[in-house]
Amino acid sequence: MIAENINHIRQEIGQNVKLVVVSKFRRVEEIEEAYKCGHRIFAENKVQALLERYEALPKDIEWHLIGHLQTNKVKYIAPFIHTIQSVDSLKLLQEINKHAQRQNRVIDCLLQIYIAKEETKFGLDAQECHDILNSGILKTLQNIRIAGLMGMATFTDDMTQVETEFRYLKKIFDDMKSKYNLPGFKTLSMGMSNDYILAVSCGSNMIRVGSKIFV
Ligand SMILES: *Cc1c(COP(=O)(O)O)cnc(C)c1O
Numbered sequence: 001m002i003a004e005n006i007n008h009i010r011q012e013i014g015q016n017v018k019l020v021v022v023s024k025f026r027r028v029e030e031i032e033e034a035y036k037c038g039h040r041i042f043a044e045n046k047v048q049a050l051l052e053r054y055e056a057l058p059k060d061i062e063w064h065l066i067g068h069l070q071t072n073k074v075k076y077i078a079p080f081i082h083t084i085q086s087v088d089s090l091k092l093l094q095e096i097n098k099h100a101q102r103q104n105r106v107i108d109c110l111l112q113i114y115i116a117k118e119e120t121k122f123g124l125d126a127q128e129c130h131d132i133l134n135s136g137i138l139k140t141l142q143n144i145r146i147a148g149l150m151g152m153a154t155f156t157d158d159m160t161q162v163e164t165e166f167r168y169l170k171k172i173f174d175d176m177k178s179k180y181n182l183p184g185f186k187t188l189s190m191g192m193s194n195d196y197i198l199a200v201s202c203g204s205n206m207i208r209v210g211s212k213i214f215v
Pocket of ligand 1: 022024045066067152192193194208209210211212
């Protein structure tokens with residue numbers, strides 16, 4: 001089932017959109033099943049779970065973090081994390097850079113933009129994001145790469161609302177891409193199980209899907 005679901009989604013989204021399989025709350029055996037059908041990009045939302053899965057699973061997996069990251073936990077994931085999709089401050093970027101440097105690595109970072117109507121979600125607004133991208137400090141951070149933006153739409157059945165939020169994020173992404181000279185700025189991560197088709201039609205090139213794969 002897991003393999004069929006992954007292949008089905010791959011066909012729907014095409015070659016130009018990356019599928020990140022969200023493995024949070026799943027058993028290691030289920031993740032292994034996805035791995036065996038050739039999938040290599042997985043995401044967790046908690047540092048502790050990420051560490052456990054990293055230990056338990058093959059080392060050629062590209063791990064992404066999609067949940068809020070506290071600065072004091074960066075050191076645990078810095079040796080292996082590929083992409084941190086949930087960056088919401090310059091301070092966090094500095095901390096990631098510091099630990100990436102110690103590991104002699106470059107870590108991809110996506111800035112998480114707040115697009116939903118809900119109060120609870122983490123993230124930056126467009127102005128805060130511009131402030132980070134304009135900051136002189138950013139240019140000194142050699143061990144991180146600002147690879148793009150991530151956003152989560154409002155949790156609702158109102159697809160018109162979701163579409164408005166996705167189109168807004170795509171616009172911010174395009175603005176930033178043309179305004180700042182960041183060679184690695186290529187990824188727009190938006191779309192989950194319930195809305196990834198819509199997200200891709202609005203310009204997403206990375207989707208994060210969990211429940212639709214591990215039904
Ligand atoms: C859980 C989660 C997902 C995946 O959600 P599904 O609805 O299970 O596909 C994607 N992105 C983030 C940030 C998440 O926390």
